[in-house]
Amino acid sequence: MAELQRELGGSLGSVRRYPARLRLLHWIIAGLVLATWPLGLMIGFVKDAVKLDFYTVHESLGFLVLWLMLVRIGSRLTGTIPAVNGPALERLVAGLVHGLLYVFLVVMPVSGFLATNAHGFPLKWFGLVPIWSPIGKSPDVAATLSTIHQWSAWILLALFALHFAAVIFHHVIRRDETLYRIL
Template identity: 70%
Template sequence: MSEERREAQYPARLKALHWLVAGLVLAVWPLGYFIRFTRDEVKLDFYLLHESLGFLVLWLMLLRVGARLTAPALPDAAPGLEGVVARAVHGLLYLLLVVMPVSGFLATNAHGFPLSWFGLIPVWSPIGKAPEIAPIFSAIHAWSAWILLASFALHLLGVLYHHLIRRDSTLFRIL
């Protein structure tokens, strides 16, 4: 690995959190989408898994934000408008990966279903059953899911652009 490539690497903790969150999102997002198509007798199991993994994403993202704030600054990978777009997409991904699990957790609570994390740890409900606001949290959760999917697609397009067209070392920063 060249010295330039080694200097531009993200710290190992950020790499691990990036790929762990990415893997979880690739499991949680489709799981949440396909719950509506599951049989009633297993639907609650799917919800428990979706909610528990989503709650894990929240905690990992909070760790990730802390790790990112304490990591040494990396050189900008892209100049000008390209850099602005890259930072905006990354910022949106970070924001949505916190908003989604929080809104999902609050929607679950407001619908009257307190979270038992992986069926083992009861999680305190900050709002309790509140059917009048449950649809608001559910809508935030659903909209943020679709915006997250679009942001994820933009992120992947950026990765492909850098790796296949510009042929720079941007991808190697996170590998």
């Protein structure tokens, strides 16, 4: 901790950090996505005997991501966040990537939830709580929603890679306080 304080030229308290609720939501959602994304990718490779279990966990975690994202968006809209420093183009790209991350962290779970419903499998959240199905079985709609869900997953992965590359750039190359704002 002392090394970190020296590196920042003072105390960690001088870093303009995001509010605690946003930092907590950021890391919980990141952890859930890092568990949910590969779990969804693996579904195509598991035996039929356990495939439904994989779907249940994947969709339940995704549904949790959706609700946490809605809380995060509400917190972000009703609170203040620290201003971003840097060149205008860099701030524009950062804002665009963050905005798209938020969009796809809502689009992906919504499309997955609706696709599963349209395939005729309403969600029973973590196998315990039945969730109302807003649409009935509809194979044509299911195919479209599944495509949206799959494309959203790959777009989200690309956005995550950009976000992570920016974190590395700021922390290793620039050696600025960007990473510490969210810790």
